[in-house]
Amino acid sequence: MNNADIKKELVKMLGRDKVLIDDLDLMYYSYDSSFLTKLQPVTPTAVVLPASTAEVQKVVRLAYENDVNIIPRGAGTGETGGCVAVEGGIVIDLSRWREIVEIDVNNMQVVVRPGVIHADLNDELAKFNLFFPPDPGSSKMCTIGGMVANNASGLRAVKYWTTEPYVLGLEVVTPTGDVIITGGQQARCIKNVSGLNLTKLMVGSEGVLGIVTQIRLRCFPRPKARGIAMAVFDHLDDAPATVLEVYQAGVLPSGIEILDGSAIKAVNDFKPHINLPEAEAILLFEVDGNPPGVEYEGQIIKEVAGRRARQVEWSTEKKRMAELWEGRSITATAAARVRADGSRIFAGEDISVPISKVADVLRAIRALGEKYGIQVVNYGHIGDGNVHCAPVINPENPEEVELVKKLVDEIHLLAIEMNGSTTGEHGVGAARRGYAVLEHGPAVDYMKKVKAAFDPKGIMNPGKLF
Amino acid sequence: MEFKELPPVKEQIMKCVRCGKCRELCPVFGEIGIESAAPRGHVFMVQMLRDGKVEPSPEVYEKLGQCLMCETCSANCPSGIDVHELNAAARAYLNDKNPNRGKDFLFGNFWTKPEMMKQSIKVASLAQRLGLQKLARNIGLTRLLPGDLKDAEKILDNIPPHSARSQLSAYTPAQGESRYRVGYFLGCGTDFLNPEIAQAAVNVLSRNGCEVFIPEGLKCCGLPHIANGKMDVARQLTIHNLKLFEKLNVDYIVTDCGSCSATLSKKNLKFVLEGTSYQEDGAAFAARVMDLTVFLVDVLDIQVDVKIDRKWRVTYHDPCHLVNAQGITEQPRELLRRIPGVELVEMPHAASCCGGSGTYSVTHHQLSMQILDKKMSNAASTGADILATCCPSCIMQLNFGCKRSNWNAEVLHPVVLLNRAYEPAPAAV
Ligand SMILES: Cc1cc2nc3c(=O)[nH]c(=O)nc-3n(C[C@H](O)[C@H](O)[C@H](O)COP(=O)(O)OP(=O)(O)OC[C@H]3O[C@@H](n4cnc5c(N)ncnc54)[C@H](O)[C@@H]3O)c2cc1C
Numbered sequence: 001m002n003n004a005d006i007k008k009e010l011v012k013m014l015g016r017d018k019v020l021i022d023d024l025d026l027m028y029y030s031y032d033s034s035f036l037t038k039l040q041p042v043t044p045t046a047v048v049l050p051a052s053t054a055e056v057q058k059v060v061r062l063a064y065e066n067d068v069n070i071i072p073r074g075a076g077t078g079e080t081g082g083c084v085a086v087e088g089g090i091v092i093d094l095s096r097w098r099e100i101v102e103i104d105v106n107n108m109q110v111v112v113r114p115g116v117i118h119a120d121l122n123d124e125l126a127k128f129n130l131f132f133p134p135d136p137g138s139s140k141m142c143t144i145g146g147m148v149a150n151n152a153s154g155l156r157a158v159k160y161w162t163t164e165p166y167v168l169g170l171e172v173v174t175p176t177g178d179v180i181i182t183g184g185q186q187a188r189c190i191k192n193v194s195g196l197n198l199t200k201l202m203v204g205s206e207g208v209l210g211i212v213t214q215i216r217l218r219c220f221p222r223p224k225a226r227g228i229a230m231a232v233f234d235h236l237d238d239a240p241a242t243v244l245e246v247y248q249a250g251v252l253p254s255g256i257e258i259l260d261g262s263a264i265k266a267v268n269d270f271k272p273h274i275n276l277p278e279a280e281a282i283l284l285f286e287v288d289g290n291p292p293g294v295e296y297e298g299q300i301i302k303e304v305a306g307r308r309a310r311q312v313e314w315s316t317e318k319k320r321m322a323e324l325w326e327g328r329s330i331t332a333t334a335a336a337r338v339r340a341d342g343s344r345i346f347a348g349e350d351i352s353v354p355i356s357k358v359a360d361v362l363r364a365i366r367a368l369g370e371k372y373g374i375q376v377v378n379y380g381h382i383g384d385g386n387v388h389c390a391p392v393i394n395p396e397n398p399e400e401v402e403l404v405k406k407l408v409d410e411i412h413l414l415a416i417e418m419n420g421s422t423t424g425e426h427g428v429g430a431a432r433r434g435y436a437v438l439e440h441g442p443a444v445d446y447m448k449k450v451k452a453a454f455d456p457k458g459i460m461n462p463g464k465l466f
Numbered sequence: 467m468e469f470k471e472l473p474p475v476k477e478q479i480m481k482c483v484r485c486g487k488c489r490e491l492c493p494v495f496g497e498i499g500i501e502s503a504a505p506r507g508h509v510f511m512v513q514m515l516r517d518g519k520v521e522p523s524p525e526v527y528e529k530l531g532q533c534l535m536c537e538t539c540s541a542n543c544p545s546g547i548d549v550h551e552l553n554a555a556a557r558a559y560l561n562d563k564n565p566n567r568g569k570d571f572l573f574g575n576f577w578t579k580p581e582m583m584k585q586s587i588k589v590a591s592l593a594q595r596l597g598l599q600k601l602a603r604n605i606g607l608t609r610l611l612p613g614d615l616k617d618a619e620k621i622l623d624n625i626p627p628h629s630a631r632s633q634l635s636a637y638t639p640a641q642g643e644s645r646y647r648v649g650y651f652l653g654c655g656t657d658f659l660n661p662e663i664a665q666a667a668v669n670v671l672s673r674n675g676c677e678v679f680i681p682e683g684l685k686c687c688g689l690p691h692i693a694n695g696k697m698d699v700a701r702q703l704t705i706h707n708l709k710l711f712e713k714l715n716v717d718y719i720v721t722d723c724g725s726c727s728a729t730l731s732k733k734n735l736k737f738v739l740e741g742t743s744y745q746e747d748g749a750a751f752a753a754r755v756m757d758l759t760v761f762l763v764d765v766l767d768i769q770v771d772v773k774i775d776r777k778w779r780v781t782y783h784d785p786c787h788l789v790n791a792q793g794i795t796e797q798p799r800e801l802l803r804r805i806p807g808v809e810l811v812e813m814p815h816a817a818s819c820c821g822g823s824g825t826y827s828v829t830h831h832q833l834s835m836q837i838l839d840k841k842m843s844n845a846a847s848t849g850a851d852i853l854a855t856c857c858p859s860c861i862m863q864l865n866f867g868c869k870r871s872n873w874n875a876e877v878l879h880p881v882v883l884l885n886r887a888y889e890p891a892p893a894a895v
Contacts (some may be wrong), residue, residue: 020500024525028501028510033484050501076501077486096499117490141486270544331545332483343481343545396480 001066010090013058014271020047021395029091032076035347035404036431037084038395044071044085053171053179053213057226060211061177063090066203068173069459072207073074074146077138078430082150082206086463092211094145100124101214107188108219109168114145114212130219133160135255136425137329145212151204155328156286158383160220161253162425164203168192171214172202175455192244202448206427207461209454213422223254224287224443227298227316228324231305232279236260236366238308239281240358243382246285251297255286256383256451257328260362261450262338263379267327270334274327277311281432283382328379335377335390344377344390347431348408352424355385364378364414365389372407374400386424428465436466467741469559470516474551474737479516481545482509488539488549493819494532497836502648503532505539505549512556516591522563527695530556532830533825534837536694536786537728541793546855551737554692557600557727561695603840611761619809629682630657638668646765650718651707651730651755653723654686655858663858663878666885667722673888674766681710687729688738688834690824697738704730704738708751718765719751722879724857727773728791730755757788758881759856763797774807774887781850781863782810783841784817785857798856805887811848820855822863834863835870842867846875853877 007021022025023043045068045256050056063070069089076083076095085091097115104110105128112121118132119140125131136154137140146152148170168190169183182198202209206304229438233239239258246253257269264276276282283305287297292314295386302312315321335344353361362378369376369391380388389411393400412422412435422428422435444466455459471474488505489495495503508530515522534546539549630652642787648671656663671678685707688768690701695833711719728734735748762768780802795817802810821827821837841864845853853864853875864877 004676024520024529025500025502027514027520028504028507031484031510033486038484047500051666075486075489076484119490138487178786254580270546330544336481336483336545341477341480346483394480402633406616 003045009062010046010048014048014055018049032078032083033346034079034081034148034431035345036081037103039273040387042084042086042093045088047091047093049096054212056173056211057177060173063459066175067457069462071461072211074143075141076448077142079349079426082427082429082433082464086430095143103128109216110219111216112144114143116144118142129222131222132217132219134163137332144215148203148212148215154424155255157381159252166218166256167199167203168218170199170202170212170217172210172212174210175460181401206464208451208464225291225294226288227294229285229301229322230313230324231283231309232277232311234310236280236362237359242305242308245304246301249300251300253285254288257284258382259331260378262377263331266334266337267331269337270330274323284324331379336392338377340390341394342392343395344392348411349388350423350426351420352386353415353418353420358382358385358417361418368407368410372403374404374407430463433466472555474548474555475516478547478552479513479549483545491542493837494534497833501673502529508533508553509549512552515556524564525663527560534826536819537790541790547841557695558697588825624637626661630661634668634680636680636682638672639707640675640677641673642675642678645714648676649711649719650678650680650716651719651721651726652680652684653721653726656723659862660858663722663882666882669885670881674768679714679716689725689729700738708747720758720761724785724788727755727757728787733884736880757794759798759801763800770804770806770887772887776807778808778852779850780808780852780854781845781848782811783855785860786819786857788856789817798880805884811850813848815843820860820863824859827863838867842871846873851875854880
């Protein structure tokens with residue numbers, strides 16, 4: 001079938017409401033949040049918006065029979081072009097499929113369809129005193145399907161880790177059009193070592209092995225108390241040093257975040273009421289658990305951080321905590337505010353390094369920014385070494401674009417050199433696939449073999465990962 | 467000014483990092499769920515338009531026209547993009563490239579002349595009622611008002627027979643000593659659809675020591691024109707109104723309509739008057755413009771010392787043009803709290819749009835109703851008997867919502883309730 005026939009067939013299969021085929025409609029699916037697709041948007045052949053496994057299966061079978069690429073998509077908040085049809089094909093937008101199928105309170109599990117928004121899920125779970133701990137900065141807009149595909153994490157990975165350990169089982173439409181259930185067809189258990197762990201393989205596979213149509217997640221009881229310590233530093237180096245000292249004092253906070261001086265300015269500009277103190281850096285430590293424990297650990301953090309910090313503010317007051325946490329979550333995009341004619345770009349934004357080397361890395365990034373004459377706003381999940389760098393440029397100035405590409409490349413290489421990785425949570429997608437061999441060596445060939453086993457025709461989200 | 471050179475187009479497009487935060491905030495995206503309805507999609511499309519990657523076609527207008535200009539995205543954009551301004555600029559450009567005689571007539575003539583405006587609403591519904599769709603289509607009305615007109619016209623069911631203007635004098639003296647000279651910007655929605663708000667506003671102002679001036683010849687604030695791509699007409703209207711108020715030498719210019727005060731705000735006037743010699747006048751004018759509730763609470767600090775026997779359970783809906791465009795949330799609530807007998811109960815998502823947005827409830831009827839239904843279920847969950855808000859367009863929409871959901875609540879502007887509290891209580895039996 002040619003493209004026109006494929007489009008007709010899709011409409012016939014799913015109905016006009018669930019298929020986009022007009023050029024204008026399709027253009028809107030040429031991007032995600034990445035700098036890559038800002039520079040090079042790619043329009044898909046068609047977009048489908050299925051709302052059942054059977055519909056997804058029909059589309060995949062059609063694509064398989066006709067050798068057409070298929071690209072799963074959630075909310076398109078990814079930073080790597082992962083959900084964009086960089087080599088053409090049908091985009092399967094799952095973000096309208098927002099069903100919470102079941103909350104199994106006793107077994108502390110929830111079953112959802114892929115389009116459910118992370119924050120909505122946690123709002124629902126809160127009614128049952130449960131929560132799904134990973135907390136991406138994009139919580140209010142990204143889908144659980146996207147989180148599973150990217151193994152997303154975020155502000156609480158220090159204690160609660162990434163999406164992966166919470167995924168107990170998946171329903172997947174494979175690239176050949178089969179439907180499989182990983183983690184045990186009937187299973188409702190939490191521990192399970194039977195069989196090859198396909199769940200683990202799928203999580204973080206960025207949509208190159210299949211389409212996730214249902215997710216069974218483990219939840220935790222909601223902690224009863226929370227507190228946030230904000231430590232303010234006059235010297236950037238003191239911030240990472242304090243992180244190590246807090247761990248050494250025997251405290252595992254639920255989150256440790258850093259904002260450098262420019263990130264602080266950006267947050268204050270967007271939300272003046274948050275009123276962060278001006279400084280070289282601030283650290284936000286979040287502690288959660290039972291009330292006396294939270295208070296106890298808060299005091300230790302206060303004491304330890306106070307050795308290097310100019311000031312430490314400890315708060316268990318709901319409003320202030322919400323403000324501080326919000327301040328950190330908005331940094332990702334508010335970063336642009338440091339320059340009137342600038343925009344932050346999502347490129348080189350997600351390196352992960354050993355926590356002992358964070359200070360060196362922050363210094364090196366600062367030097368690279370100076371070398372290229374580009375302001376880089378630094379913030380991120382310092383507690384696990386996941387540093388987010390936001391180069392702020394005028395993306396419509398070709399010279400700046402060329403310079404920033406070089407800067408970003410150096411940042412990625414720096415991460416690898418420092419025994420880290422080019423990406424801690426946002427994934428590889430199309431944007432970072434060039435570093436695969438450097439990072440993984442011959443293991444990349446085995447990754448390709450795994451993919452081929454699932455996807456013999458190579459139609460599933462090609463042009464990504466490696 | 468050339469489209470590419472317009473400040474929002476020149477300065478703001480490149481700021482969008484497409485983070486997608488706006489997707490989940492947008493009431494229209496919430497209903498449609500496809501990227502072309504998302505605010506970041508609109509920013510993208512304006513960029514395509516600017517870069518010549520798409521033709522300035524009616525189809526592009528239709529995509530951008532899905533936005534109901536509630537400004538939720540603009541108010542919450544971490545990158546600081548005024549998505550609605552960008553959208554308005556693009557609509558004006560598209561409109562210039564695709565002249566539509568019917569629309570030009572409607573917005574260039576009818577809706578610049580207050581009396582005619584009222585007629586236009588009637589003509590549209592009458593044409594439908596008499597089966598004269600063809601005539602309406604010929605003059606471009608159905609194109610402008612697609613969808614189920616028959617249903618849409620129900621929203622305009624209760625157009626009062628007399629406008630506020632016909633019942634109020636151009637000057638009302640202050641009761642007692644005069645504290646302020648206040649210009650009252652009588653918006654079209656209040657004038658034609660809710661004259662009781664104007665009467666209450668003038669009464670309350672006068673009672674609290676304000677001389678009230680309503681300039682003769684006042685015209686529309688221009689918002690419907692901006693929203694429908696008629697920027698040139700909006701500009702003319704603004705300049706006309708600026709001149710009228712200039713002569714009056716008033717301390718403040720107050721309006722009970724959130725949309726009017728947003729349109730007359732410093733930021734918006736800068737946008738509308740860009741490239742004209744009226745920029746400074748506009749800024750000086752805007753500096754005196756104030757929402758009525760803000761004026762009553764912050765400037766007059768009114769205390770309502772009357773005894774009221776009855777109780778009102780009131781819930782408040784934040785009009786988009788107050789909450790998003792101007793960040794005003796507290797004063798309307800405070801005013802309500804100061805009215806004896808009022809118990810204020812918050813509804814969930816008080817700041818989410820009601821789907822009214824001026825002509826939107828007519829041009830995108832179905833969508834508007836879906837948004838409205840969500841609003842009504844939140845509002846009704848409070849068990850209030852009064853639903854208060856500060857925008858005549860919201861009042862019209864919410865009234866319709868009450869009918870649709872069979873909820874027997876009264877929809878009104880807080881000043882109307884205040885005025886009611888002032889009315890002498892019936893003598894005790
Ligand atoms: C402001 C901002 C802050 C962010 N903060 C964080 C953070 O703190 N932590 C973090 O980890 N990430 C963060 N991200 C990145 C991004 O939000 C996450 O990676 C998120 O999980 C992507 O979800 P999505 O629904 O937008 O997926 P998309 O961007 O649509 O897709 C991402 C990838 O998943 C695949 N995919 C999507 N759905 C499916 C499915 N059902 N089946 C198979 N494959 C699928 C796509 O093909 C693509 O490869 C942030 C992004 C932004 C813009």
